[in-house]
Amino acid sequence: MPESTAILSVPPGLMPRSSQPRHNGYPPSTTLRSPPQSSLPSFYSPRPTAAASRAIPDFDLNNHSSSSSSHAPSAVPPYLLQQAQQNDDPLPLDGGRFLTPGLDHHHVPPSLVSPAFTPPATPGTGTPALQREAASVPVDSSDEVNGGVGSLKPKLLEKLPEVRCIVRARIPTTTGTEIFLHLYQNNIDNKEHLAIVFGPHIRSRSLDAPRPGETEMDRMIRGAYTGRLYPGRTTSHLPIPATPTPPTPPSGPPLVRIHSECYTGETTWSSRCDCGEQLDEAARLISLPPTPHGAIIYLRQEGRGIGLLEKLKAYNLQDLGSDTVEANLLLRHPADARSYGLATAMLVDLGLGGERGVRLLTNNPEKVRAVEGPGREVVVRERVAMVPLAWRTGGERGVQSAEVGGYLRAKVRVAIRSRARHVHQANGSGW
Numbered sequence: 001m002p003e004s005t006a007i008l009s010v011p012p013g014l015m016p017r018s019s020q021p022r023h024n025g026y027p028p029s030t031t032l033r034s035p036p037q038s039s040l041p042s043f044y045s046p047r048p049t050a051a052a053s054r055a056i057p058d059f060d061l062n063n064h065s066s067s068s069s070s071h072a073p074s075a076v077p078p079y080l081l082q083q084a085q086q087n088d089d090p091l092p093l094d095g096g097r098f099l100t101p102g103l104d105h106h107h108v109p110p111s112l113v114s115p116a117f118t119p120p121a122t123p124g125t126g127t128p129a130l131q132r133e134a135a136s137v138p139v140d141s142s143d144e145v146n147g148g149v150g151s152l153k154p155k156l157l158e159k160l161p162e163v164r165c166i167v168r169a170r171i172p173t174t175t176g177t178e179i180f181l182h183l184y185q186n187n188i189d190n191k192e193h194l195a196i197v198f199g200p201h202i203r204s205r206s207l208d209a210p211r212p213g214e215t216e217m218d219r220m221i222r223g224a225y226t227g228r229l230y231p232g233r234t235t236s237h238l239p240i241p242a243t244p245t246p247p248t249p250p251s252g253p254p255l256v257r258i259h260s261e262c263y264t265g266e267t268t269w270s271s272r273c274d275c276g277e278q279l280d281e282a283a284r285l286i287s288l289p290p291t292p293h294g295a296i297i298y299l300r301q302e303g304r305g306i307g308l309l310e311k312l313k314a315y316n317l318q319d320l321g322s323d324t325v326e327a328n329l330l331l332r333h334p335a336d337a338r339s340y341g342l343a344t345a346m347l348v349d350l351g352l353g354g355e356r357g358v359r360l361l362t363n364n365p366e367k368v369r370a371v372e373g374p375g376r377e378v379v380v381r382e383r384v385a386m387v388p389l390a391w392r393t394g395g396e397r398g399v400q401s402a403e404v405g406g407y408l409r410a411k412v413r414v415a416i417r418s419r420a421r422h423v424h425q426a427n428g429s430g431w
Contacts, residue, residue, distance in 0.1 A: 168223030305337030357381035
């Protein structure tokens, strides 16, 4: 039996899994011969680092020439070498190579594709999930300088409006998440505003309050019940033993979005704005596992508070060359006529006021003070940005059109002008 051996290179991707080696190096008594010279494809990876593999001398990837003539591989177990020599079979080594008895051999560098090492854990278990918690920024409106809520102070109502939840109903959604839709009335307008509640731990105080002369059936019909409704149920409150224990609520503040109605963006598939996309994204973020917990306050203030009639007129002005803000001003409306006092009152009624606070989904830091209310009835602990989907995906997804681009640019210009005006006024230089 000849004592000399040689190395034959085999790409690791062509080896069966059962043949992939678990031992590194070569027998200490052997010398190795380089394979025929060839030009390496561009997709071959660079040499492995010392942290990821055994010690390997530097070599030229194009010429296969080693900068060092010495190499100290670890030994192949003797029983494997003896078995290969007796059967005249190639011995599988690391990196997709074989030690073949009977041929001359000299030193060659290890496989150029990847180092041979055992992963510290099962691949993929540390990969972040696609559905992950939204990133947020801590905010504190009591800190005028470093609170992260902007420099402008919005005009707030002296007193929060009175709100009352009239009815609540369970809504199974197409995504599999169940929500509870709350309809509110108030003492400052005749509109029906909505609260879209995710999770079983958020309840309306005004809805649950007893009302004179109502029966148990009345309470169930308006949604003032615990647990779930089912055919034949006769009481609004289930007996304690029969009430299933709800999941433990998350320890952190609930996620909240204040969303203004946009009939065109949510119903008629308009690409003049990204309002429908923002509503969908807010619902997705709030309903993330393990336990959906939060609310979307849906205010009926179409067109930044000017109504659908005036909004459609503004669209025609935009086609004539005006942007969103300019069109509102030409119609003798404020650039933004929205108010958030109702949203604050509804959050308080849902038990989301107080020091525990909420996480607010908004791109506008100055909306934090507007939502907190005149007496900080609601405390915003964190702000979560609503980045347009088209921006996050490089234009592969999301609303894309010349109109929505102009809409977003107008919003940015308004924010810049507002902050610049505040700086000039603070410095006493006027505007």
